Amino acid sequence: MEATSRPPDGPFGLLAELTYECPLHCPYCSNPLALADYREELTTAQWRRVLAEAAELGVLQLHLSGGEPLRRRDLVEIVHRAAERGLYTNLITSALGLSPRRAEQLRAAGLDHVQISVQADDPALSDRLAGTPSFERKTAAARLVKELGWPLTLNVVLHRHNIDRIDRVLALAEKLAADRVELANTQYYGWAWRNRRELLPSTDQLRRAEAVVRAARERLKGRMEIIYVLPDYHGRYPKPCMGGWGRRQLTVVPNGDVLPCPAAHALPLPRASVHEHSLAWIWERSPLFTRFRGTAWMPEPCRSCDRRELDFGGCRCQAFQLTGDAARTDPVCHLSPDHGIVVEAVRAAEEAVRADEGAVRADDDAVLPRGGVLTPRPHPSRPA
Amino acid sequence: MRTVSDTDRPRLAPHARMAFDPARERHVLLAPEAVAVLGGSGSAVLGLCDGERTVAEIVAELHRRYDHVSDDEVRLFLARLAAKRYVEVSDGSDE
Numbered sequence: 001m002e003a004t005s006r007p008p009d010g011p012f013g014l015l016a017e018l019t020y021e022c023p024l025h026c027p028y029c030s031n032p033l034a035l036a037d038y039r040e041e042l043t044t045a046q047w048r049r050v051l052a053e054a055a056e057l058g059v060l061q062l063h064l065s066g067g068e069p070l071r072r073r074d075l076v077e078i079v080h081r082a083a084e085r086g087l088y089t090n091l092i093t094s095a096l097g098l099s100p101r102r103a104e105q106l107r108a109a110g111l112d113h114v115q116i117s118v119q120a121d122d123p124a125l126s127d128r129l130a131g132t133p134s135f136e137r138k139t140a141a142a143r144l145v146k147e148l149g150w151p152l153t154l155n156v157v158l159h160r161h162n163i164d165r166i167d168r169v170l171a172l173a174e175k176l177a178a179d180r181v182e183l184a185n186t187q188y189y190g191w192a193w194r195n196r197r198e199l200l201p202s203t204d205q206l207r208r209a210e211a212v213v214r215a216a217r218e219r220l221k222g223r224m225e226i227i228y229v230l231p232d233y234h235g236r237y238p239k240p241c242m243g244g245w246g247r248r249q250l251t252v253v254p255n256g257d258v259l260p261c262p263a264a265h266a267l268p269l270p271r272a273s274v275h276e277h278s279l280a281w282i283w284e285r286s287p288l289f290t291r292f293r294g295t296a297w298m299p300e301p302c303r304s305c306d307r308r309e310l311d312f313g314g315c316r317c318q319a320f321q322l323t324g325d326a327a328r329t330d331p332v333c334h335l336s337p338d339h340g341i342v343v344e345a346v347r348a349a350e351e352a353v354r355a356d357e358g359a360v361r362a363d364d365d366a367v368l369p370r371g372g373v374l375t376p377r378p379h380p381s382r383p384a
Numbered sequence: 385m386r387t388v389s390d391t392d393r394p395r396l397a398p399h400a401r402m403a404f405d406p407a408r409e410r411h412v413l414l415a416p417e418a419v420a421v422l423g424g425s426g427s428a429v430l431g432l433c434d435g436e437r438t439v440a441e442i443v444a445e446l447h448r449r450y451d452h453v454s455d456d457e458v459r460l461f462l463a464r465l466a467a468k469r470y471v472e473v474s475d476g477s478d479e
Contacts, residue, residue, distance in 0.1 A: 010407060012419045058407035060419050086403055088414035113399060113416040151399035151416050179399070179469070180416060222467060 010058035011283060014087075015251040015262055016047070018075070020067040023096045025131025025376035026119065028157050028199055029191040031067065032265040035380035038254040044074040046274065048081050050252055053279040055085040059250075062087040067254070067380075070097035076105045083110025090115060092155075095141035096134055103141075107148050114145045115153040115182070120161075121168040129161070131376045142176045153180040158209070158231075159199040160353060166212045170226070178224060183213065185231035189263035189317060191377040198373050200349035206234050233342050237307060238314025238330035245316060246289035250279070258282045260289055263317040267326050292316050292326070299328060301335045388439050388462045392473040395435030400470040402430050415470050425450075429458055433471060 020031050020038050032038070042050070051062070062082045069075055070093055082089050091106065095116045118138050119129035126135040145152045154173045156162070162169070166183060173181040185206075188196045201209075213228045220226065232239045242249050242261045251259040256274040259265065272286040283289055291297065295308050302313040313319075314330020322331045322341050331338035388394065396402065400415040402422070411427035413420040422430065428449070432442045439459065446453045465471040 009421075056407070058405065060403075060405060060412060060414060061417065063417070088401070088419075090417055112414075115417075149398065153416060222469070225469065 011248060011250050012059065013061040013063060013249045014054045014059045015063045015065060015249060017065050017067065017251065017253045017262065018069045018072045019254050020380045021071040022066060022068040023132060024094050024134065026129060027191060027195045027374035027376055028159055028186045029377040030187060030189045030263060031377065032190050033194065039380055041254045042256050044077055046256065047078050050274055050279065051082050051085055055087060057280055057283060060088060061090065063090045063092055065092040068094050068096065076109045079106055079111045080109040088112050094134065095138045098141040100144060103144050103148055113151050115155050116142050117155045121165055121172040139176060146177050151179045153182055154178040155182040155184060157184050157186055159186045160201045163201045163205050163209050166209050170216050173224065180225040180227060182227045184229035193321060195374050197348065200233065200345060202350045202353040203234055205353065206231055232332045233346055235332065236334045238311050238333045240311040241315035244312045245292035250283060261317060267317065267320055297327060302329050388459050388466065388473055390438060390440035392439050393435055393437065394433040394439065394462050394471050394473045396433060397470055397472050402427065413470060426461065429461055
C-alpha cells in the first residue's frame, strides 16, 4: 500500500450508531432507507470489544448516536466501559427516554456531554417535523442536563421549513442555557435524500440565515458557541467530508458494519464488519477505508487542484449518490463536470420556495407549507 | 477575543479535561466533540492552570522551568482556549 494508507495520527473519533430504533420520524434523518437491514444489533459484549479496540487504535472521543441511543437498555453500561477507557463520551439524543433516573445513572457512569436535538423553536412546528409530540419533553430534558452539571449542546437541523427561524432558535438555546448550539444544514443522505425536493432551502433563505448567525456569534461571543454547518449545495467548493476519507473518524453502525462516514452504507465496496475483522485491520487494510484515502485516487479536476488537501475531493457518498460513481469529484464543487446536477436541484428549490411564499404567509407559525409531502422516517420494525 | 490579564486565575472548564494519550504519546485536551493534541509547552501551561495561580505566576513558573518562554505566546494560548471556553478565567484582582 502507498504511504498515505495509514495516516500517522489514526482515528480520533468513533461514531457509535447503537440502534436505528427511534421515537421520532424526522424527514431529514440521515439513517439509511433500508432500516430493516440493521435490526440484528451488536450485543453489549461486542460493543465492549469495539470500544477496547477503538481506544487501542487512538480513539479519544465516542459519539453515542443512532437512531435513539437511549433505546439501548445497556447504554449506561456502554458509557461506563467507555469512560473506563478514558474516552470522552458524547450522547447525541432526541432526549426522549432521558428520565431523571436514567440521566443520573449516565452521569454516574461518566458521560461527559449531552447533545439534544429540537426540530424548531416552536413547539407545534417541532412536534410536526419530529412526527410525534416531543418538544416539551426535550426542553424538560435540556433543563435536567444543565441541573446535573453537564455541558449542553442544542442541535437543530436546518431546512426550508425552519431556516427562517434561526433567531428564535437561538433565543430558545439561550433560554435553555445551552453551552453550544449546532445549526446544521441538512445533508442529503438517507431519508433527507428522499425528501430533498421539499427540504432544500433557497439561496435567499441561506443568505438571511448567514447574516443572523454572524450577528449572533458576535453578540454571544464567549457565552455560547454557535456551530453553523454549511449547506454544500449552495457553496462553491465541497465540504472536507469527515476531514478526509479514513483519516480522523470511523463509524460503527448497529449491525457491526464499520464505515468511514455515516452515509457510506450503500457504497459499492466490500463491507467491513466487526464480526469478521478487528477495527485495526479495518482502519489500516480494508478496501472500504483505503480506497479513497489520501489523494492518489483522485480524478481531475481534483488531482491537480490546490484545494485537494483542504477538501479531499468532497464527499464520496454524495458523488456516488448524484453520479453513480463514488470516485468522481463531488458535484457540489463548481469545478466538477457534473455540477449542473446541483445547480438544477437548487434552481428547483428556488421555484418551490417562491410557490410556498405565494401560498402561505412567510411567518405563519407552526405551519408546514404544503404539508404532507415530506416522507416521515418510519420505525425500523414497521417499514414504510 | 478577550485578552487575559496578569491577575486572571485560569483553570480548565469543568467540561474539558486534559489527558495523556498513550497511542500518540502526547497530551490532549478533550471537550464536547473536540480534541486538541497539545505540544509539550501547551500541556505545561495547562498543567499550571489550577484556578489558584495567576497568569503572572504561571508565566514566572514557566520561566523557572524552561529556557525559552514567550510571555505573549502563553497569554495568546490561554486567550484562545478561553474564547473556546475550554479554559475559564476568574479575575483575581477583585478579591
